[in-house]
Amino acid sequence: MDQRTSLCYEVAGLLIQLLTGYLAKDARKKITAVPEFRNNVRERLDKWIAGSVSEALIDPCTDPLKLLHHCSGLLISLSPSDRAAVLGLATLETSGPRPAQTNLFLTHINVPSGHVYHQLQRAVATKSFFPADGTPFPTAPINTSEAEGRRS
Numbered sequence: 001m002d003q004r005t006s007l008c009y010e011v012a013g014l015l016i017q018l019l020t021g022y023l024a025k026d027a028r029k030k031i032t033a034v035p036e037f038r039n040n041v042r043e044r045l046d047k048w049i050a051g052s053v054s055e056a057l058i059d060p061c062t063d064p065l066k067l068l069h070h071c072s073g074l075l076i077s078l079s080p081s082d083r084a085a086v087l088g089l090a091t092l093e094t095s096g097p098r099p100a101q102t103n104l105f106l107t108h109i110n111v112p113s114g115h116v117y118h119q120l121q122r123a124v125a126t127k128s129f130f131p132a133d134g135t136p137f138p139t140a141p142i143n144t145s146e147a148e149g150r151r152s
Helices: 003-022 025-033 035-052 064-077 080-087 114-126
Strands: 130-132 135-143 148-151
Touching (some): 003 025, 003 035, 003 064, 025 035, 035 064, 035 080, 064 080
Antiparallel strands (some): 135 148
16 A cells, blocks of 8 residues: 555545544444444545545645545535435445535645735635736735735
């Protein structure tokens, strides 16, 4: 088992413990009482992580707790029926749902000064981002006495 596979499998085991509180009582009982079923759920979560999470996050250098936090956020945001399908508690014709859009994985954003921070905060609050040439990301104008430009 390589390090990436090991990381996914480790996080899958931790996710089971986190998600049991979000499951129906009968599903919770089945996961905790039947070891074979628990192993099956862990393998399904392992495959879901490998297929639904950005490869940049499934890196052996990534802190497993950061990956766990990211994956739990994705799973908790799913509808109960989609979550049940991922865990193998319900059947789907497909291999399981994928989130419509992957959450942005940032632990923090460094902003160089207070003025720039407030302009950036205003741009986010007013959704004043627009498409710009040379970048696939939406941008917002930043004009202060300390800085001038655009932020993507």
